[in-house]
Amino acid sequence: MAKAIDMHVHLPTPGFLDGAIKLYAAAAERFFRNSVPRREMDEVARLYEELDITGVLLAWDAETATGLPRLSNDEVADIVKAYPGRFIGFASVDPWKGEWAIKEMERAIIELGLSGAKFHPGLQAFYPNDTKFYPLYEKICALGVPALFHTGTNALGAGEPGGMGVKMDYTRPIYLDIVAADFPELTIIGAHPAWPWHEEMLAIIGHKSNVFMDLSGWSPKYIPRAIMDEARTRLQDRILFGSDYPFITPQRWLADFDALEGFSSEVRQKILHDNAARILKLGEPS
Numbered sequence: 143m144a145k146a147i148d149m150h151v152h153l154p155t156p157g158f159l160d161g162a163i164k165l166y167a168a169a170a171e172r173f174f175r176n177s178v179p180r181r182e183m184d185e186v187a188r189l190y191e192e193l194d195i196t197g198v199l200l201a202w203d204a205e206t207a208t209g210l211p212r213l214s215n216d217e218v219a220d221i222v223k224a225y226p227g228r229f230i231g232f233a234s235v236d237p238w239k240g241e242w243a244i245k246e247m248e249r250a251i252i253e254l255g256l257s258g259a260k261f262h263p264g265l266q267a268f269y270p271n272d273t274k275f276y277p278l279y280e281k282i283c284a285l286g287v288p289a290l291f292h293t294g295t296n297a298l299g300a301g302e303p304g305g306m307g308v309k310m311d312y313t314r315p316i317y318l319d320i321v322a323a324d325f326p327e328l329t330i331i332g333a334h335p336a337w338p339w340h341e342e343m344l345a346i347i348g349h350k351s352n353v354f355m356d357l358s359g360w361s362p363k364y365i366p367r368a369i370m371d372e373a374r375t376r377l378q379d380r381i382l383f384g385s386d387y388p389f390i391t392p393q394r395w396l397a398d399f400d401a402l403e404g405f406s407s408e409v410r411q412k413i414l415h416d417n418a419a420r421i422l423k424l425g426e427p428s
């Protein structure tokens with residue numbers, strides 16, 4: 143059993159950074175004044191092995207809204223298979239692809255062995271609570287896997303005129319509250335601290351037991367205090383470690399988390415590992 147589960151790992155490969163999110167990644171790198179080195183997955187697997195972390199790799203399909211090529215579910219599944227026990231894969235389908243998206247989600251989970259669904263309402267340009275997409279959620283419920291949705295502001299497109307067309311309203315957490323109410327059997331993970339709507343997100347997590355948050359994309363040192371106060375106490379079973387690699391490295395995230403005071407070792411264990419293991423049904427016969 144790995145020491146920690148990183149719920150939010152992007153591929154640092156040219157196929158993702160210079161393909162699927164091309165122009166947006168360049169803007170994000172300028173915004174953070176931080177260039178992201180391109181790496182092969184061999185190197186990433188070695189890093190996660192050294193750190194004793196299981197990484198959740200995210201596919202990407204925002205073809206309709208961005209016109210950029212997808213990072214396919216097959217590619218993610220191949221990597222998961224190439225490094226047994228090191229990675230878990232989440233499928234991505236472009237919700238605008240209708241019937242195909244539903245079939246592809248089923249194929250990704252059943253045939254490719256992926257373990258969840260990842261959506262980016264900002265880059266995929268859709269309202270999560272639009273009932274047009276409910277048949278897709280029904281399929282995800284039937285497959286019994288969690289769905290991860292980007293929440294809060296977007297690094298992609300940040301600092302550019304018009305944010306490169308990315309609309310932040312899509313990534314407000316309140317729309318997930320509606321989905322969570324309509325699909326109580328669906329496990330929903332809000333990716334990132336949902337800033338500037340983190341209090342809205344905390345209210346949703348407090349109200350609906352099928353909703354969780356991953357802390358990726360922010361160093362723990364800068365995550366709003368309201369979130370960390372809840373993570374230590376009332377919502378300690380619902381908050382998950384995620385790095386947002388390669389934009390933030392897991393070593394940096396973990397070191398900054400270690401340095402925070404007030405977390406018992408029991409709560410740390412839940413955030414770093416146990417909450418994710420429960421959602422992902424690790425250790426349970428499949």
Ligand SMILES: [Zn+2]
Pocket residue numbers: 150152386
């Ligand atoms: Zn991300």
